[in-house]
Amino acid sequence: MRELVVLGTSSQVPTRTRNHNGYLLRWDGEGLLLDPGEGTQRQMIHAGVATSQISRICLTHVHGDHCFGLPGVLSRMAVDGVEQPVHLHYPASGEETVRALVAVAGRSVDLRLCPHGAAGEVAEGLDVVPLRHRVETYGYRLREPAGRSLVPERLAAAGLSGPAVGRLQREGEVDGVRLEDVSVPRPGQRFAFVMDTAVCEGADELAEGADMLVTECTFADDDAGLAAEYSHLTAGQAGAIAGDAGAGLLVLTHFSSRYQDVTPLVSQAQAQADARAQTGGTRVVAAEDLDRFGFPRRRALKQ
Ligand SMILES: [Zn+2]
Secondary structure: EEEEEEEOEOOOOOOOOOOEEEEEEEEOOOOEEEEOOHHHHHHHHHHHHHHHHHHHOOOOOOOOOOOOOHHHHHHHHOOOOOOOOEEEEEEHHHHHHHHHHHOOOOOOEEEEEEEEEEEEEEOOOOOEOOOOOOOOOOOEEEEEEEEEEEOOOHHOOOOOOHHHHHHHHHHHHEEEEEEEHHHHEEHHHHHHEEEOOOOOHHHHHHOOOEEEEEEEOOEEEHHHHHHHHHOOOOOHHHHHHHHHOOEEEEEEEEEEOOOOHHHHHHHHHHHHHHHOOOOOOOOOEOOOOEEEEOOOOOOOOOO
8 A cells, every 4th residue: 555645735834724744655564754744643633544554754854844743643652552663764963853852742652763964775765865955854765676567468478377477476487487578677666755945956866757756835936036045946846856857746735825726836837847748747736635645557667
């Protein structure tokens, strides 16, 4: 099961319809709680997300709209008797803030503090890459290892069906037929999370080939001056990043409270994504609180 559960979509201050931002990425057995802003605990109830589903908490940076939900969520985990270890990832320079937030929550959760101070893999398949904001900020990327997609016609031609196909996938060869002979390479799925940044190399790197790309979209193109002043993305910039990267689905979020209707921001992002797209094309959507997004189908390489 892989899906993004949107818990909130507002930057800086919440609105009547948008909670402070926060997301749960369900990725097979893992549950990554990303940037829990204030009110995340209650949004989890609305979204039907249980604390037992959380195995990691990932903070891009320690501005309040990305981490003030942490004590509430940790306290709730303690109330729920969550026993699994929970890894908390955050920029090392945010140590003091993170420790303060963790301290007010008490110590009943088996919380493992995992600060990072440079780009790299912080857990299996989970990378951090620096972004450009007013404080140290890192985006996240989750990578599935590359695999192979079976080609039904080749299987049939090789005379393989039923349990033999399962054996072929597990063992790599059955009755002289090799997996490579009846399949094509398939890139692993990728999820990227680009939050609170100006346009930068790190954003491009994270977005590259993402099946699902979640970016901040704090400002409309008309407010590009504000975006530059506060180191945020405009809708058009978010779309350009996604288009250049060949992202499959771009989920826009972290909207300024000044926009009651974000439809124009989607259009601005889609226009830039379309202008940059080399292949396929990026579908752009605006996240609403409590939305759920499944991953687009894997894109098998032609051979
Ligand atoms: Zn923010």
